Amino acid sequence: MKMADGCVFFRRNRPGITAKNFCRWPDEPFEEMDSTLAVQQYIQQMIRRDPSNVDLILKMPEAQDEAVWKYEHLRQFCMELNGLTVRLQAECHPEACTQMTATEQWIFLCAAHKTPKECPAIDYTRHTLDGAACLLNSNKYFPSRVSIKESSVAKLGSVSRRVYRIFSHAYYHHRTIFDEFENETFLCRRFTAFVTKYNLMSKESLIVPIMEEEGTTESEA
Amino acid sequence: MKVPSQFCGSTMEENSSSASQNHNGQLSSGANVPLTNNKHQGNDNGTNGDAKNERPQYSMPGILHFIQHEWTRFELERSQWELDKAEFQARIAFLQGERKGQERLKNDLVRRIKMLEYALKQERARYHKLKYGTDLVIQGDTKPPIYEEGICNCPNSDVGGGGDGEAPFTSVSNISWRQGRQILRQYLQEIGYTDTIIDVRSSRVRSLLGLSNNTDSEDMNTPALNGNEPSNKQASENSVRRIPGKKQPSSIAEAIILDTEAAVMANFEFLAHTDMDMEEEEGDVEDDTYDTNMDPKPNKPSMLLTEDVDAEAEEVLNELNLLTEIEESPPGSIRYSSEWSAIRRGGHPDPKRLNEEGDSALELGELEQLCVNNEAETSYDMVATTKESLRKTWNAKYTLRSHFDAVRALVFHPTDPVLITASDDHTLKLWNLHKTLPAKKSASLDVEPLYTFRSHTGPVLCLAMCSTGSQCYSGGLDGMIHCWTLPSANIDPYDSYEPSVLSQTLKGHTNAVWGLSMYQLRSQLLSFSADGTVKLWSPQSKSPLLHTYISEQDGIPTSVDFIRDESNKLVVAYDRACVVFDTETGESVARLEANETKGVNRVVAHPTLPLVVAAHEDRHIRFYDHRSATLAHAMVAHLDAVTSLAVDPHGLYLLSGSHDCSIRLWNMDNKTCVQEITAHRKKFDESILDVAFHPSRPFIASAGADALAKVYV
Numbered sequence: 001m002k003m004a005d006g007c008v009f010f011r012r013n014r015p016g017i018t019a020k021n022f023c024r025w026p027d028e029p030f031e032e033m034d035s036t037l038a039v040q041q042y043i044q045q046m047i048r049r050d051p052s053n054v055d056l057i058l059k060m061p062e063a064q065d066e067a068v069w070k071y072e073h074l075r076q077f078c079m080e081l082n083g084l085t086v087r088l089q090a091e092c093h094p095e096a097c098t099q100m101t102a103t104e105q106w107i108f109l110c111a112a113h114k115t116p117k118e119c120p121a122i123d124y125t126r127h128t129l130d131g132a133a134c135l136l137n138s139n140k141y142f143p144s145r146v147s148i149k150e151s152s153v154a155k156l157g158s159v160s161r162r163v164y165r166i167f168s169h170a171y172y173h174h175r176t177i178f179d180e181f182e183n184e185t186f187l188c189r190r191f192t193a194f195v196t197k198y199n200l201m202s203k204e205s206l207i208v209p210i211m212e213e214e215g216t217t218e219s220e221a
Numbered sequence: 222m223k224v225p226s227q228f229c230g231s232t233m234e235e236n237s238s239s240a241s242q243n244h245n246g247q248l249s250s251g252a253n254v255p256l257t258n259n260k261h262q263g264n265d266n267g268t269n270g271d272a273k274n275e276r277p278q279y280s281m282p283g284i285l286h287f288i289q290h291e292w293t294r295f296e297l298e299r300s301q302w303e304l305d306k307a308e309f310q311a312r313i314a315f316l317q318g319e320r321k322g323q324e325r326l327k328n329d330l331v332r333r334i335k336m337l338e339y340a341l342k343q344e345r346a347r348y349h350k351l352k353y354g355t356d357l358v359i360q361g362d363t364k365p366p367i368y369e370e371g372i373c374n375c376p377n378s379d380v381g382g383g384g385d386g387e388a389p390f391t392s393v394s395n396i397s398w399r400q401g402r403q404i405l406r407q408y409l410q411e412i413g414y415t416d417t418i419i420d421v422r423s424s425r426v427r428s429l430l431g432l433s434n435n436t437d438s439e440d441m442n443t444p445a446l447n448g449n450e451p452s453n454k455q456a457s458e459n460s461v462r463r464i465p466g467k468k469q470p471s472s473i474a475e476a477i478i479l480d481t482e483a484a485v486m487a488n489f490e491f492l493a494h495t496d497m498d499m500e501e502e503e504g505d506v507e508d509d510t511y512d513t514n515m516d517p518k519p520n521k522p523s524m525l526l527t528e529d530v531d532a533e534a535e536e537v538l539n540e541l542n543l544l545t546e547i548e549e550s551p552p553g554s555i556r557y558s559s560e561w562s563a564i565r566r567g568g569h570p571d572p573k574r575l576n577e578e579g580d581s582a583l584e585l586g587e588l589e590q591l592c593v594n595n596e597a598e599t600s601y602d603m604v605a606t607t608k609e610s611l612r613k614t615w616n617a618k619y620t621l622r623s624h625f626d627a628v629r630a631l632v633f634h635p636t637d638p639v640l641i642t643a644s645d646d647h648t649l650k651l652w653n654l655h656k657t658l659p660a661k662k663s664a665s666l667d668v669e670p671l672y673t674f675r676s677h678t679g680p681v682l683c684l685a686m687c688s689t690g691s692q693c694y695s696g697g698l699d700g701m702i703h704c705w706t707l708p709s710a711n712i713d714p715y716d717s718y719e720p721s722v723l724s725q726t727l728k729g730h731t732n733a734v735w736g737l738s739m740y741q742l743r744s745q746l747l748s749f750s751a752d753g754t755v756k757l758w759s760p761q762s763k764s765p766l767l768h769t770y771i772s773e774q775d776g777i778p779t780s781v782d783f784i785r786d787e788s789n790k791l792v793v794a795y796d797r798a799c800v801v802f803d804t805e806t807g808e809s810v811a812r813l814e815a816n817e818t819k820g821v822n823r824v825v826a827h828p829t830l831p832l833v834v835a836a837h838e839d840r841h842i843r844f845y846d847h848r849s850a851t852l853a854h855a856m857v858a859h860l861d862a863v864t865s866l867a868v869d870p871h872g873l874y875l876l877s878g879s880h881d882c883s884i885r886l887w888n889m890d891n892k893t894c895v896q897e898i899t900a901h902r903k904k905f906d907e908s909i910l911d912v913a914f915h916p917s918r919p920f921i922a923s924a925g926a927d928a929l930a931k932v933y934v
């Protein structure tokens with residue numbers, strides 16, 4: 001509850017509010033957030049304010065634990081990738097995309113199974129996101145959202161590598177979908193900046209030429 | 222039910238009189254205010270709805286409901302007693318087994334001591350002979366000790382004299398425990414195999430307990446040689462105290478056997494109703510400690526629990542688990558393992574009983590209480606008190622973690638231990654409560670989702686389930702209502718994508734769909750949206766949209782439900798009032814409002830009574846009679862906005878969730894809070910977003926803004 005101009009309001013979505021007003025409330029300063037989910041709140045608040053301002057979204061508040069910061073960002077990425085997956089489900093059929101590929105260089109094996117499997121692209125996408133959801137919510141590896149176990153920090157890199165392939169498959173095989181989605185969310189751009197900034201993936205593996213394209217994506221779409 | 226007819230008579234009388242008293246009380250205190258619905262003349266009970274008209278309220282359905290209600294209550298209590306009884310009987314048998322094991326071990330040790338003693342004597346004699354050249358004359362026997370297994374019934378006669386006899390035995394109590402369990406395991410196996418041949422089983426039990434020739438109850442109670450003694454004794458005492466109520470068995474042993482049989486039978490019955498199984502029960506104990514650690518404001522039951530008890534219980538459960546694994550093939554043994562879980566279950570609902578393995582003093586108290594309860598069976602007046610003492614306490618057991626953002630809604634499968642959650646992360650997830658991840662000690666059981674439904678392009682806000690559990694419906698911020706065909710509850714979570722899971726999409730709303738309600742009998746679905754409309758759908762038919770309801774003066778709805786006792790009506794909540802519509806004509810037939818009403822977040826109709834319950838932003842829960850359009854009761858229910866409501870299938874309890882982070886269970890009858898559980902954390906100013914009762918199993922669930930859903934048993 002916050003007092004603003006003498007009237008009390010709550011940052012909550014009452015049933016019946018319109019899609020436009022969903023989560024539309026005045027920003028709360030990060031210092032004033034006392035919830036255990038403060039980092040998620042803050043990240044989502046920044047994204048809502050301006051999804052294209054990637055650098056600001058990735059700018060960590062002072063005195064913030066970096067592992068938690070990375071972890072919460074990765075959660076947000078996986079969550080927003082559901083949006084891309086929904087679009088891919090309509091177009092990426094297992095008959096056409098029998099394997100998870102981007103450029104012809106690599107075929108990615110799906111690690112969600114006991115023995116890695118050559119899943120069709122759409123299955124790879126879903127399995128990878130489902131697996132990431134389980135891992136990032138696992139009580140074993142990430143029991144807390146306010147402090148991350150030292151031993152689990154490495155998991156963030158492997159999750160990043162796997163989910164990045166969803167971007168690359170969409171970019172190289174379903175370009176229209178990719179561009180539509182990217183224009184709305186700037187997600188691949190943010191993701192690329194994120195993994196680069198925190199050194200979660202090697203430069204060579206970032207095969208979607210998103211950073212160089214800066215400013216040109218819109219005209220292409 | 223075996224309630225004598227005179228009981229039924231008195232029950233009716235008691236309660237109808239007390240009901241009318243209640244009624245009068247409400248009138249005089251002015252809570253039963255006629256509301257401002259005077260404009261709606263179509264309503265029978267319209268303008269003159271004052272005290273006189275109200276008094277003769279005994280309608281046939283009302284009385285029937287009351288009888289039904291009482292009957293279910295009695296049934297509930299009865300099954301509770303049976304559970305408790307079975308539990309204690311099982312415990313007696315268990316302790317008997319333990320004791321037997323210890324006795325064996327002790328005998329074994331005694332034998333070794335005697336051997337050593339003998340060897341020492343021999344050695345001394347030899348030494349003496351060497352030194353003095355003469356034979357040592359020893360008083361007493363020089364024969365090697367003869368040990369006969371199975372004869373030794375009285376532990377004291379062997380070691381009794383030796384003061385140091387006790388020390389070694391206590392030090393090896395661990396091994397003896399294990400042996401005891403071994404024996405218990407054997408014993409249970411026997412029961413499982415021969416559940417038709419009672420005689421054989423009795424003799425088995427008898428021989429296993431080593432009581433074949435034993436009629437002396439004192440002998441039974443001979444103190445065992447380790448710390449387990451007090452509870453052992455109590456258990457026996459308890460059985461003694463129960464016997465008078467039954468036919469008189471000739472010995473304690475027989476009584477125990479008879480009781481065990483009865484308990485086993487009772488449990489078979491119980492299983493037929495509830496179909497419990499091992500997986501459901503495992504985590505009971507662990508959960509509580511988990512909650513103690515995690516919750517800033519832990520609920521009382523969890524405080525009583527100690528780590529030791531936890532470890533103990535877990536060990537026993539593992540033992541039983543192991544047993545099921547070993548004995549997978551014969552059906553009998555599987556059944557018995559579920560019995561055991563059922564027995565355990567009986568113990569857990571009462572928080573005090575959690576201490577049973579740790580605190581023998583407390584246990585005595587419990588046993589005494591149990592005896593009192595048994596006596597109460599004969600006197601109606603006692604029923605109220607027993608109800609209090611045997612009331613179920615819910616504990617968080619399963620944590621459903623896999624969503625990335627707030628869980629907005631959840632819905633249970635009509636029959637299976639399966640539920641679906643819907644989240645701000647754009648997905649729905651399917652969970653099978655039997656598919657839990659192996660949890661480490663003192664953590665609640667984590668469930669891994671079986672299937673993720675993706676098709677909404679924004680947060681998913683509401684859910685409904687069809688009567689068979691084959692279809693479920695979800696409404697989203699994207700204005701879509703999707704109809705999903707549920708995958709099998711045993712699907713591989715990483716199976717290939719099957720587009721046909723999304724069987725249909727109901728289009729019509731032009732803005733966020735915030736609520737769904739299912740009328741199972743007609744397979745009709747209600748939805749309401751931020752576009753201001755309420756729509757009635759028949760999802761299976763060719764043109765699914767049946768009707769649209771709008772109330773111009775009220776604006777955008779905030780909740781919707783079918784009126785369950787009059788199937789041609791539905792109730793829609795608006796910011797200022799709840800409006801009852803006729804489903805056919807689409808006209809509003811009643812307005813439910815109180816002067817101070819503000820912001821209804823959820824409205825639900827009682828399954829059998831003409832009662833509508835509304836959860837308000839102003840922390841109130843209000844109960845309306847939708848026929849007379851009167852406010853029946855209003856109460857401040859939470860510390861913050863009440864967001865969600867659910868009524869149990871029998872209409873006896875109400876569950877509410879609030880942004881104050883807690884869920885509360887209410888007695889529908891007297892509107893008292895039965896239990897409060899702190900369940901979720903806050904994200905911004907939101908905390909609990911939905912609650913639910915399982916339609917046919919003892920589960921309740923809550924969904925939180927913290928991306929978790931929890932299931933309580």
Ligand SMILES: [Zn+2]
Pocket residue numbers: 091092093097121122169173174
């Ligand atoms: Zn593809």
Ligand SMILES: [Zn+2]
Pocket residue numbers: 110111112113117119123124127715
């Ligand atoms: Zn796969």
